[in-house]
Amino acid sequence: MKEIQVGLIGFGTVGSGLAEVLIAQQQRLEKRTGLSIRLARVADIMTRELPLQFAGVQLTNDANDLFNDPDIDIIVELIGGIEPAKTFMLKAIEAGKHVVTANKALISQEGWEIFEAAARKNVEVGFEASVGGGIPVIKALKEGLVANRIESIMGIMNGTANYILTRMTDENIPFAEVLKDAQAQGFAEADPTYDIEGIDTAHKLAILVTMAYGMKISLGQIAVEGITRIEPVDIQFAREFGYRIKLLAISRNHGDHVEARVHPTMVPDNHLLASINGAFNAIHFTGDAVGNVLLYGQGAGKMPTGSAVAADVVDIARNIQSGSVNRVPALSYLPDQFVDRRISTMEELSCPYYFRISARDEPGVLAAIAGILSKHGISIESVIQKGRKQRGPVSVVMRTHTAQESSIKKALHEIDSLEHVTSETINIRILETEE
Amino acid sequence: MKEIQVGLIGFGTVGSGLAEVLIAQQQRLEKRTGLSIRLARVADIMTRELPLQFAGVQLTNDANDLFNDPDIDIIVELIGGIEPAKTFMLKAIEAGKHVVTANKALISQEGWEIFEAAARKNVEVGFEASVGGGIPVIKALKEGLVANRIESIMGIMNGTANYILTRMTDENIPFAEVLKDAQAQGFAEADPTYDIEGIDTAHKLAILVTMAYGMKISLGQIAVEGITRIEPVDIQFAREFGYRIKLLAISRNHGDHVEARVHPTMVPDNHLLASINGAFNAIHFTGDAVGNVLLYGQGAGKMPTGSAVAADVVDIARNIQSGSVNRVPALSYLPDQFVDRRISTMEELSCPYYFRISARDEPGVLAAIAGILSKHGISIESVIQKGRKQRGPVSVVMRTHTAQESSIKKALHEIDSLEHVTSETINIRILETEE
Numbered sequence: 001m002k003e004i005q006v007g008l009i010g011f012g013t014v015g016s017g018l019a020e021v022l023i024a025q026q027q028r029l030e031k032r033t034g035l036s037i038r039l040a041r042v043a044d045i046m047t048r049e050l051p052l053q054f055a056g057v058q059l060t061n062d063a064n065d066l067f068n069d070p071d072i073d074i075i076v077e078l079i080g081g082i083e084p085a086k087t088f089m090l091k092a093i094e095a096g097k098h099v100v101t102a103n104k105a106l107i108s109q110e111g112w113e114i115f116e117a118a119a120r121k122n123v124e125v126g127f128e129a130s131v132g133g134g135i136p137v138i139k140a141l142k143e144g145l146v147a148n149r150i151e152s153i154m155g156i157m158n159g160t161a162n163y164i165l166t167r168m169t170d171e172n173i174p175f176a177e178v179l180k181d182a183q184a185q186g187f188a189e190a191d192p193t194y195d196i197e198g199i200d201t202a203h204k205l206a207i208l209v210t211m212a213y214g215m216k217i218s219l220g221q222i223a224v225e226g227i228t229r230i231e232p233v234d235i236q237f238a239r240e241f242g243y244r245i246k247l248l249a250i251s252r253n254h255g256d257h258v259e260a261r262v263h264p265t266m267v268p269d270n271h272l273l274a275s276i277n278g279a280f281n282a283i284h285f286t287g288d289a290v291g292n293v294l295l296y297g298q299g300a301g302k303m304p305t306g307s308a309v310a311a312d313v314v315d316i317a318r319n320i321q322s323g324s325v326n327r328v329p330a331l332s333y334l335p336d337q338f339v340d341r342r343i344s345t346m347e348e349l350s351c352p353y354y355f356r357i358s359a360r361d362e363p364g365v366l367a368a369i370a371g372i373l374s375k376h377g378i379s380i381e382s383v384i385q386k387g388r389k390q391r392g393p394v395s396v397v398m399r400t401h402t403a404q405e406s407s408i409k410k411a412l413h414e415i416d417s418l419e420h421v422t423s424e425t426i427n428i429r430i431l432e433t434e435e
Numbered sequence: 436m437k438e439i440q441v442g443l444i445g446f447g448t449v450g451s452g453l454a455e456v457l458i459a460q461q462q463r464l465e466k467r468t469g470l471s472i473r474l475a476r477v478a479d480i481m482t483r484e485l486p487l488q489f490a491g492v493q494l495t496n497d498a499n500d501l502f503n504d505p506d507i508d509i510i511v512e513l514i515g516g517i518e519p520a521k522t523f524m525l526k527a528i529e530a531g532k533h534v535v536t537a538n539k540a541l542i543s544q545e546g547w548e549i550f551e552a553a554a555r556k557n558v559e560v561g562f563e564a565s566v567g568g569g570i571p572v573i574k575a576l577k578e579g580l581v582a583n584r585i586e587s588i589m590g591i592m593n594g595t596a597n598y599i600l601t602r603m604t605d606e607n608i609p610f611a612e613v614l615k616d617a618q619a620q621g622f623a624e625a626d627p628t629y630d631i632e633g634i635d636t637a638h639k640l641a642i643l644v645t646m647a648y649g650m651k652i653s654l655g656q657i658a659v660e661g662i663t664r665i666e667p668v669d670i671q672f673a674r675e676f677g678y679r680i681k682l683l684a685i686s687r688n689h690g691d692h693v694e695a696r697v698h699p700t701m702v703p704d705n706h707l708l709a710s711i712n713g714a715f716n717a718i719h720f721t722g723d724a725v726g727n728v729l730l731y732g733q734g735a736g737k738m739p740t741g742s743a744v745a746a747d748v749v750d751i752a753r754n755i756q757s758g759s760v761n762r763v764p765a766l767s768y769l770p771d772q773f774v775d776r777r778i779s780t781m782e783e784l785s786c787p788y789y790f791r792i793s794a795r796d797e798p799g800v801l802a803a804i805a806g807i808l809s810k811h812g813i814s815i816e817s818v819i820q821k822g823r824k825q826r827g828p829v830s831v832v833m834r835t836h837t838a839q840e841s842s843i844k845k846a847l848h849e850i851d852s853l854e855h856v857t858s859e860t861i862n863i864r865i866l867e868t869e870e
Contacts, residue, residue, distance in 0.1 A: 021724045025582045031649065031772040032581060032764065128579070134725035136579020144563070144571020146467060147460045147745035214466060272731060275710045280727075289456045289742035290569035292715075293732035296707060297725060307724035310582035322759035329467065337466040 003036045004317040007066035007097070009088055010079035011044035014102055014129075017306030018076060019054060025310065035317050041066050063088050067095040074316055076309060077101045086110050093117045093125075098320075100312040102129035102305055108203040108219060111210075115330050124319065125330045126312025131204040132157060132281050134304030135297035136311065141211050141285070142332040148287030150212040153251040154431075157204045159279035159299045160188045160195035161227050161247040165235075165264075166277045169244065172232050187279060197226035198247060198262040205249035208283070209260050213253055213341065214333035217260060221343040225263035234356055234426060237384065237397045238266050241354070244274040245428065257342040259349065266354055266430040273431075347406040352381065352430040357396040357415060358423045365420045366396065372418075376411040378403040393422040402432065438471040439752040442501035442532070444523055445514035446479035449537055449564075452741030453511060454489060460745065470752050476501050498523050502530040509751050511744060512536045521545050528552045528560075533755075535747040537564035537740055543638040543654060546645075550765050559754065560765045561747025566639040567592060567716050569739030570732040571746065576646050576720070577767045583722030585647040588686040589866075592639045594714035594734045595623045595630035596662050596682040600670075600699075601712045604679065607667050622714060632661035633682060633697040640684035643718070644695050648688055648776065649768035652695060656778040660698035669791060669861060672819065672832045673701050676789070679709040680863065692777040694784065701789055701865040708866075782841040787816065787865040792831040792850060793858045800855045804831065807853075811846040813838040828857040837867065 006022065008015055022029075022039045029037050042050060043063040050059050060066070063084075066075055075092040077099065079085050085106050090113070092099050099118070101107065107114070107127050118125045128138045132155075141150070156162050160182065167178045179196070182188035194200040202222045209217045227247050238245050243266035252259040267274040272294055276282040281299025286292050298304035319325045329335065359365045366385075373380060384397040400408075412425050441457065443450055457464075457474045464472050477485060478498040485494050495501070498519075501510055510527040512534060514520050520541050525548070527534050534553070536542065542549070542562050553560045563573045567590075576585070591597050595617065602613045614631070617623035629635040637657045644652045662682050673680050678701035687694040702709040707729050711717040716734030721727050733739035754760045764770065794800045801818075808815060819832040835843075847860050 017724075021582050024723070025584070028584065029582065031768050034769055134722075135728060136575050139574065139579050140571050143750065144574050144746050145742065146749050147456050147464065147742050149460070149463065270712075272707075272710060275707055277705075287569075287742065288459070289452075289738045289745070291733045291736075291739055293570060293730075295728075295730055297728035301726075303724045304726055307580065307582050307722065310724070311579050314581050315578065318762050319759070322757065322762045324754070324757035324759035324762060327753050327757045327759060327762075333466050334469055 001030065001034065001036045002321060003038055004074065004320060005038055005040040005072045006313055007041045007043070007069065007072040007075045008039060009043045009063050009066065009075065009077050011042050011047045012078065013302045014305045014309070015044070015078040017302035018078065018309045019057070021303065021306040021310045023053060029314060033314060033318060033321070035321055037313060037317050040072055041069060067091050067097065072097060073320060074098045074100060074313055076313065077103060078309070080105070082106055082110065086114070089114050090117055093121050093123055096121055096123060098124045098316045100126035100309055100316070102127070102309055104130040104200065104203040104207060108206040112216070115335070118330065119335055122325060124316045124326055126316055127207070128312045129305045129308035131207050132283055132295065133297065133299040133301060134307045135281060135283065135295045135299065136308065137283050137295050138211070139311070140295060141208065142328055145285060145287050145290055145293065148289050149253070151253050151286040151288060153205070153208050153212055153249070153283070153285055154273060155205070155249045155281070155283040156246055156273060156276050157249055157281050157283065157299060158195050158201045158247060159281055160192060161201070162276065162281070163187050163279045164196070165227060165230070165245055165247065168230070168232055169235050172236070174232055175228060175230060196228055198224040201247060201249045201262045205251060205260060205262060209251050209258065211332040213258060214338055215258065215341045216338055217343060221260060223261040223263070223346045227264050229426065230264055233395065234428060237356065238354065240384065241266070241382070241399055242269050243267060243430065244269065246273060246276070248273070248431065257344045259344050261346065264428055266428055268431065268433060271431065271433050347409070349405040350402050351432055352402050353400045353408055354428045354430055355398045355412070356426040357421060358393045359396055359420045360422060361394045362420055368418055368420065369396065369415055372411050372414045376407040378407055378411055399430065436465065436469065436471045437756060438473055439509065439755060440473055440475040440507045441748055442476045442478070442504065442507040442510045443474060444478045444498050444501065444510065444512050446477050446482045447513065448737045449740045449744070450479070450513040452737035453513065453744045454492070456738065456741040456745045458488060464749060468749060468753060468756070470756055472748060472752050475507060476504060502526050502532065507532060508755055509533045509535060509748055511748065512538060513744070515540070517541055517545065521549070524549050525552055528556050528558055531556055531558060533559040533751045535561035535744055535751070537562070537744055539565040539635065539638040539642060543641040547651070550770070553765065554770055557760060559751045559761055561751055562642070563747045564740045564743035566642050567718055567730065568732065568734040568736060569742045570716060570718065570730045570734070571743065572718050572730050573646070574746070575730060576643065577763055580720060580722050580725060580728065583724050584688070586688055586721040586723060588640070588643050588647055588684065588718070588720055589708060590640070590684045590716070590718040591681055591708060591711050592684055592716050592718065592734060593630050593636045593682060594716055595627060596636070597711065597716070598622050598714045599631065600662060600665070600680055600682065603665070603667055604670050607671070609667055610663060610665060631663055633659040636682060636684045636697045640686060640695060640697060644686050644693065646767040648693060649773055650693070650776045651773055652778060656695060658696040658698070658781045662699050664861065665699055668830065669863060672791065673789065675819065676701070676817070676834055677704050678702060678865065679704065681708060681711070683708070683866065692779045694779050696781065699863055701863055703866065703868060706866065706868050782844070784840040785837050786867055787837050788835045788843055789863040789865055790833045790835070790847070791861040792856060793828045794831055794855045795857060796829045797855055801831065803853055803855065804850055807846050807849045811842040813842055813846055834865065
């Protein structure tokens with residue numbers, strides 16, 4: 001039986017997950033591929049000894065030992081971050097190794113350099129685990145949905161943010177409190193910035209947009225808003241209006257231009273994305289032939305990510321076996337077929353909006369607000385006024401019909417300048433769906 | 436640019452859908468594959484002329500013209516049913532053509548003969564569209580989840596049955612009425628037997644079980660129960676208990692034996708399968724590494740099915756281009772690796788149950804029922820008694836703790852023999868989930 005040797009850089013949570021998957025599934029993979037896919041070497045600077053179950057796997061603290069090993073076919077990078085991950089990937093490619101990674105920051109920011117280097121050396125780059133963890137979403141986009149013009153992408157792609165919003169929704173407790181608890185339980189990082197500010201989600205959206213439409217996009221072109229200003233009161237009002245608040249990545253393909261944005265979004269209760277709870281991820285595509293498709297699963301974690309990385313390893317092993325390396329282009333379109341498309345600005349966006357205006361409970365407030373909205377061509381779908389106390393401000397909560405973001409911004413600027421209004425208005429975009 | 440020629444047998448709804456997809460996506464597929472994938476010939480006995488958009492495609496009423504055309508690489512069978520579809524598939528294979536089909540009846544019943552013939556001629560058999568319509572579920576199982584022991588499969592895999600149950604739930608109207616309306620609107624066939632009796636779902640489950648576990652299964656080994664005896668009152672009681680009634684295919688992998696069954700099931704509201712409404716399909720896998728994964732989309736229809744068939748065509752075209760035919764085994768495991776596993780009987784099943792007992796409203800009824808259940812070791816989780824009228828029977832509705840089906844059957848036989856009980860007790864299995 002032909003042997004495929006795998007080298008692994010990084011023996012942290014995901015790295016040891018991959019190692020466990022490869023050992024546990026060795027026999028099953030033989031029965032499916034006719035190949036012996038074997039973890040041969042691990043490079044890690046922190047690990048002094050591999051657990052007993054990995055007897056026979058060589059450990060080194062120098063990644064160069066993997067690049068220089070002529071028997072290694074595939075090198076997996078699971079250290080995360082930009083450097084030294086990028087240098088390791090490029091060195092592995094230079095040494096003629098196929099590479100696999102789960103590193104969304106690297107692929108979304110420095111991907112082109114890596115893909116170009118791989119094309120020159122005719123090796124493969126696998127990155128299934130970089131989006132949606134264990135969910136086979138990259139393969140679905142490249143192969144299963146190949147005969148579709150992708151019209152839109154909508155996704156819950158950060159488990160930490162979704163976990164926090166779910167607990168805020170179910171338990172009616174504030175963001176900071178849930179975050180603290182999530183950190184204590186290991187569901188959120190010590191520095192959760194990338195997760196809660198939407199940056200991690202934007203990395204993943206950039207990868208999907210590139211592949212779905214065959215275009216280049218840089219992270220700076222994606223408008224990103226996190227979930228830190230969402231309050232339980234907004235979640236409760238959302239429920240009264242029939243919505244759940246989710247941190248969504250949204251992209252729509254308008255042909256000559258493309259939307260690409262990440263922000264908290266009110267999702268109608270009857271949309272499947274509203275039912276995605278806890279640390280789970282889901283990615284929803286609309287294709288011109290297939291219609292609506294959704295893929296759901298664990299977007300992170302040791303074993304789910306290990307499952308996706310292993311799928312890439314098997315895919316490449318099969319191509320080595322069949323002599324069909326780069327049978328499917330890494331980014332779904334052939335490298336010379338990428339086109340430029342304009343990314344629209346947030347000001348161009350049109351959707352319904354939710355506002356929560358804090359105002360003193362005085363006559364004329366609602367009239368003043370309504371006047372401003374009307375002046376900017378924004379029509380109100382419904383209003384809730386709650387929280388009337390002895391003294392102090394009340395919440396005026398509104399849902400608008402579809403309006404343009406540029407008008408919304410101007411109107412909110414004027415509303416927030418009213419003397420009745422006591423603090424900055426919260427506004428949350430509402431998802432428009434055909435379903 | 437290398438050209439791949441496709442021959443199509445059957446120009447009905449799905450056939451014309453595939454033709455439309457191949458024409459509409461021709462340029463996109465060139466940009467993704469570097470191949471010109473062209474529909475060259477259509478064989479159909481009913482069609483006298485192809486629509487204008489298919490100018491250049493040759494029409495014949497004799498499928499042999501396709502088998503005998505040396506330029507055709509891939510033949511797609513979209514006529515459905517066993518014969519002559521099977522003969523056409525075998526003839527195409529004998530002529531050295533790769534074959535693609537959406538035919539779940541054929542693949543689940545006569546698949547082995549077709550796969551063996553294809554192996555002898557070293558051609559491929561694509562059948563992505565046979566399960567879940569446009570959802571890329573076959574590819575996910577063969578490739579994306581390759582490094583997993585599949586622990587369970589649960590699916591809503593018949594759009595007609597799910598459409599009927601959804602309307603019964605939302606509108607509180609009886610089965611027969613919804614069916615009639617669905618037929619009038621084209622959502623259900625004139626002869627809906629396969630859909631409403633669970634047979635179509637069993638075909639799909641047989642295909643998934645074969646591939647997920649690497650074992651042979653025949654349709655006769657799958658216990659099948661349809662949705663015709665579900666009444667609106669059961670749907671309403673289900674909701675009170677926190678469930679939705681769905682026609683589920685369920686299989687669990689116990690290692691030495693396997694469950695495989697299709698029946699109406701009460702699905703907890705908080706499980707994602709409870710939120711799959713209308714004609715949509717969803718397939719839920721649990722893998723030992725990946726955990727829970729769900730794939731959702733349109734399980735039937737002209738364009739979604741066309742999308743899945745086209746994905747198979749592209750997959751095969753890529754293998755022709757790369758010289759990597761049968762790079763992935765058709766049934767996910769290598770042909771010599773299939774093992775026999777026992778399929779357990781329904782009597783062995785353990786799950787919670789829902790009963791609706793119709794009884795005369797007389798003293799001692801509940802005591803008699805409870806006595807019988809207790810005798811058979813069945814414990815009651817909760818009881819609802821409703822429908823008290825002037826005269827006539829009342830409904831005694833119960834949810835049991837987990838019990839064995841063999842005991843349930845004995846107990847229900849005794850209960851239905853009580854003189855208070857006026858008609859056969861309705862029982863519906865309740866889904867146990869960890870989520």
